[in-house]
Amino acid sequence: MTDERDRIDEIETERYELFETPSYKFHFDRRDFIKAFGAGIIFIVPLSRALAQQRGQGESGRGGNDRLPNDIGAWIHVDEDGGVTVFTGKVEMGQNIRTSLAQAVAEELHVPVGIIHLVMGDTDVTPFDMGTFGSLSTPTMAPRLRKAAAAAREMLIDLAAQQLSVEPASVTIVDARFVNHDKSKSLSLAEVAKGRKLVKVIPDNIATTPPKDWTIAGTSIAKVDARNFVTGRHEYASDIKREGMLYGKVVRPATFNATLVSVDTKAAEAIPGAKVVHDGNFIGVVAADSQTATKAANVIAVDWKSPGQPSNAELFDVLRKPTTERRGGEGGGGGSRPQGSLADGLAAADKKIEQTYTVAYIAHTPLEPRAAVAEWKDDKLTVWTGTQRPFGVRSELAGAFHIAEDKVRVMVPDTGSGYGGKHTGECAIEAARLAKATGKPVKLVWTREEEFTWAYFRPAGVIDIKSGVKSDGTITAWEFHNYNSGNSGIQIKYDIPNNDIQFHPSNSPLRQGSYRGLAATANHFARETHIDELAHSLNMDPLAFRLKNLKDERMRGVLEAAAKAFGWGRTKPAAGHGFGISCGFEKNGYVATCAEIAIDKPSGKDADKQNPQVRIVRVVEAFDCGAVVNPLHLKNQIEGAITMAIGGALFESIQFENGKILNPKFSSYRVPRFIDMPSIEVVLLDCKDIPSAGAGETPIVGLAPAVGSAIFNATGMRLRSLPLVPKGVTTNAKS
Amino acid sequence: MARVTALNVNGKKMTLDVDSTVSLLSVLRNDLGLTGSKYGCGEGQCGACTVLLDGQPTRSCITQVGRATGKQITTIEGLEKDGQLHPLQEAFIKADAMQCAYCTSGMIMSGAALLTKNPRPSRDEIISGMNGNICRCGTYQRIVEAIQIASGTAKEVAK
Numbered sequence: 052m053t054d055e056r057d058r059i060d061e062i063e064t065e066r067y068e069l070f071e072t073p074s075y076k077f078h079f080d081r082r083d084f085i086k087a088f089g090a091g092i093i094f095i096v097p098l099s100r101a102l103a104q105q106r107g108q109g110e111s112g113r114g115g116n117d118r119l120p121n122d123i124g125a126w127i128h129v130d131e132d133g134g135v136t137v138f139t140g141k142v143e144m145g146q147n148i149r150t151s152l153a154q155a156v157a158e159e160l161h162v163p164v165g166i167i168h169l170v171m172g173d174t175d176v177t178p179f180d181m182g183t184f185g186s187l188s189t190p191t192m193a194p195r196l197r198k199a200a201a202a203a204r205e206m207l208i209d210l211a212a213q214q215l216s217v218e219p220a221s222v223t224i225v226d227a228r229f230v231n232h233d234k235s236k237s238l239s240l241a242e243v244a245k246g247r248k249l250v251k252v253i254p255d256n257i258a259t260t261p262p263k264d265w266t267i268a269g270t271s272i273a274k275v276d277a278r279n280f281v282t283g284r285h286e287y288a289s290d291i292k293r294e295g296m297l298y299g300k301v302v303r304p305a306t307f308n309a310t311l312v313s314v315d316t317k318a319a320e321a322i323p324g325a326k327v328v329h330d331g332n333f334i335g336v337v338a339a340d341s342q343t344a345t346k347a348a349n350v351i352a353v354d355w356k357s358p359g360q361p362s363n364a365e366l367f368d369v370l371r372k373p374t375t376e377r378r379g380g381e382g383g384g385g386g387s388r389p390q391g392s393l394a395d396g397l398a399a400a401d402k403k404i405e406q407t408y409t410v411a412y413i414a415h416t417p418l419e420p421r422a423a424v425a426e427w428k429d430d431k432l433t434v435w436t437g438t439q440r441p442f443g444v445r446s447e448l449a450g451a452f453h454i455a456e457d458k459v460r461v462m463v464p465d466t467g468s469g470y471g472g473k474h475t476g477e478c479a480i481e482a483a484r485l486a487k488a489t490g491k492p493v494k495l496v497w498t499r500e501e502e503f504t505w506a507y508f509r510p511a512g513v514i515d516i517k518s519g520v521k522s523d524g525t526i527t528a529w530e531f532h533n534y535n536s537g538n539s540g541i542q543i544k545y546d547i548p549n550n551d552i553q554f555h556p557s558n559s560p561l562r563q564g565s566y567r568g569l570a571a572t573a574n575h576f577a578r579e580t581h582i583d584e585l586a587h588s589l590n591m592d593p594l595a596f597r598l599k600n601l602k603d604e605r606m607r608g609v610l611e612a613a614a615k616a617f618g619w620g621r622t623k624p625a626a627g628h629g630f631g632i633s634c635g636f637e638k639n640g641y642v643a644t645c646a647e648i649a650i651d652k653p654s655g656k657d658a659d660k661q662n663p664q665v666r667i668v669r670v671v672e673a674f675d676c677g678a679v680v681n682p683l684h685l686k687n688q689i690e691g692a693i694t695m696a697i698g699g700a701l702f703e704s705i706q707f708e709n710g711k712i713l714n715p716k717f718s719s720y721r722v723p724r725f726i727d728m729p730s731i732e733v734v735l736l737d738c739k740d741i742p743s744a745g746a747g748e749t750p751i752v753g754l755a756p757a758v759g760s761a762i763f764n765a766t767g768m769r770l771r772s773l774p775l776v777p778k779g780v781t782t783n784a785k786s
Numbered sequence: 787m788a789r790v791t792a793l794n795v796n797g798k799k800m801t802l803d804v805d806s807t808v809s810l811l812s813v814l815r816n817d818l819g820l821t822g823s824k825y826g827c828g829e830g831q832c833g834a835c836t837v838l839l840d841g842q843p844t845r846s847c848i849t850q851v852g853r854a855t856g857k858q859i860t861t862i863e864g865l866e867k868d869g870q871l872h873p874l875q876e877a878f879i880k881a882d883a884m885q886c887a888y889c890t891s892g893m894i895m896s897g898a899a900l901l902t903k904n905p906r907p908s909r910d911e912i913i914s915g916m917n918g919n920i921c922r923c924g925t926y927q928r929i930v931e932a933i934q935i936a937s938g939t940a941k942e943v944a945k
Contacts, residue, residue, distance in 0.1 A: 145885030147885065281884070282865070283822020283862035283863050342805070418834060418889050419886070470922070498828055499827040684882070695924045718829055725926050
């Protein structure tokens with residue numbers, strides 16, 4: 052758990068340039084590919100245009116050039132049985148890219164989705180990939196695979212034409228068969244691939260099918276291997292079993308940042324079958340079954356020395372203090388250069404508002420906690436684990452054990468979700484350490500409590516906003532300071548000539564890192580709540596006020612679409628209900644959210660001792676992420692993001708004191724359940740002329756401010772801290 | 787300590803030899819190789835480990851295996867009959883009622899038990915019946931729909 056690794060997590064994902072160059076170079080030649088994948092035809096997809104051109108020349112059939120591009124984005128193998136396998140370093144964790152990427156390849160190859168198989172996130176057989184995060188798979192990997200498949204189709208048609216002794220122009224692909232113009236001759240994929248040992252490099256200048264002509268992409272194809280999931284047959288990392296496998300358990304420090312003073316392992320070692328592993332600050336146990344491992348770990352007596360550490364009560368004061376360390380990515384007081392003059396903007400304003408907003412630390416709590424199975428064989432380490440960064444975890448393992456990266460293989464079975472929380476490899480390292488000590492494969496599955504405590508959190512934050520507005524509704528000044536939570540989504544789409552927007556890193560009391568949408572949730576909550584406050588200060592309708600200050604057509608588009616579907620302005624909330632609206636932009640996705648909430652008065656006995664509760668009745672969200680690849684799965688993602696957002700908006704909050712998490716369980720940390728679910732309506736703006744953006748994150752940002760404003764609408768109470776109502780509606784909320 | 791040497795799982799008698807205080811979930815997953823039931827919390831709060839004991843939905847992570855002896859244990863692996871999915875399994879696919887699907891086994895077992903007890907549950911009955919199961923991906927709306935499809939009430943709801 053080095054600082055270096057933490058820093059990687061803090062790099063904002065929208066800093067695309069940081070992700071362009073692979074940190075690891077492949078030196079494959081053609082023979083390696085044939086050896087690895089067998090006969091058939093392999094299509095290599097280089098990463099950059101320059102490389103494609105350079106290598107493309109070398110590849111033009113003159114032979115003798117076995118050198119392939121080092122920077123490979125993906126490869127596609129057509130095997131002798133006619134199967135098409137796509138190899139990508141991306142991983143599947145519920146976002147359904149296994150389906151959407153297969154759709155992209157099937158579209159361009161002119162074959163049914165069913166014959167496309169994806170091998171994902173296996174560091175020995177898939178090309179390097181920085182990781183599956185930042186909503187990047189759809190905007191970057193899908194186009195790359197499309198090009199590959201389009202070029203592969205042309206090359207396969209050439210080969211088929213040769214074999215059929217016809218002109219390539221006369222050959223089309225129908226039902227995965229190559230057919231000549233009068234349909235007198237045809238070949239299957241298998242017949243074209245049979246006996247070949249070809250490695251082709253894909254040129255970059257290949258035209259792909261424009262979204263308006265899509266027939267496979269753009270449609271609601273079901274999750275490709277859904278049957279495996281509904282039958283329980285799919286093996287997650289935590290389900291992997293190896294011959295002779297043992298079970299591990301790690302002894303955790305008493306608090307964060309504790310150092311080991313002394314340890315007594317005698318009682319544990321006396322338990323038959325238990326083996327204790329002690330290496331520096333690491334103490335773990337291995338046994339033939341998990342009960343024995345846990346029992347042994349529990350009797351290890353450890354004396355930890357813990358430094359005094361901040362608690363919840365002082366969190367926001369701590370975060371306001373500038374950081375004493377430099378941090379990657381977000382560091383250096385990010386944000387942008389001030390524009391115009393704040394002083395002039397404030398002087399021109401008829402009303403000024405200055406407010407502070409806060410967000411709590413929250414936990415990802417993916418339902419599958421961190422899990423890994425590690426196995427050493429002939430000095431080579433193989434680890435199955437659920438991570439969003441298989442190659443990153445490979446580096447961590449290589450570093451931890453002082454071995455070369457090619458001595459480590461990380462495999463990621465489709466994972467029980469991540470939400471940005473599974474970027475690091477601590478569980479993999481722990482399992483590998485235990486396996487090394489025993490010479491046998493070891494499985495380690497973190498408990499829910501470990502997952503809550505020893506993973507990392509979404510950053511807490513403090514945001515100060517000062518603004519000015521004219522009485523006609525024109526915003527004239529915007530000063531925005533985000534402490535600790537981050538840069539994502541900090542920029543405004545509103546046309547405010549005088550603005551100063553800054554991010555200030557802090558020393559976080561807790562380990563923090565990426566979370567679905569990063570700081571965009573915090574920044575949108577503060578900004579959109581403040582916009583609502585400005586609108587109300589002028590007695591203007593919050594939708595009209597936004598539209599007055601927005602020229603961006605796509606932002607106006609989602610706002611108007613959401614408002615129309617919601618009936619904004621056409622109906623008034625019932626008594627005890629409230630309406631709220633918000634809009635946002637992040638990672639090339641535009642989102643607008645309308646929410647209706649109800650204040651439920653407590654009933655039954657002890658009703659007088661209980662606070663009224665906020666119930667989200669209805670949410671309408673409009674989303675524009677360019678051309679829609681799979682409407683079904685996109686809607687599912689948006690509904691999921693809205694549901695996940697309910698937790699952070701209403702009640703999720705990590706409580707901590709002096710280096711300990713006080714609520715590391717589902718019984719003490721409330722997450723959204725069936726009863727919290729509103730009616731959700733998703734409106735998709737399918738813009739066929741705009742490249743598809745990712746959609747796993749941005750739909751999460753709009754809910755909290757829309758709900759907060761709806762609570763204000765219902766009660767007159769303005770809530771400026773996330774979560775908004777962890778204890779229900781209390782009268783001490785500021786207004 | 788008492789041992790458990792046989793269990794009835796998915797209509798089959800399975801022999802084993804485990805301490806009766808070990809959790810049923812651990813025995814199913816680690817000793818019997820039935821990994822469809824998942825660990826999610828270990829405190830009966832998330833429902834990922836749900837199996838049926840004589841038809842009753844049970845949190846196998848907080849149930850000692852000794853309590854399951856002599857009872858019919860049904861796990862997700864036992865719902866499919868002769869290659870035919872249970873109607874609720876079909877409905878989950880139809881409604882796209884999953885993302886990462888780690889909660890899916892538990893959801894389907896809880897939902898199947900609900901439908902056995904109440905073949906035509908109302909929306910409110912589904913919500914209260916399923917509230918002990920967590921889906922962190924937030925597919926609740928689709929899970930409700932899947933249960934409605936399997937119960938044949940979806941059309942009525944849509945009216």
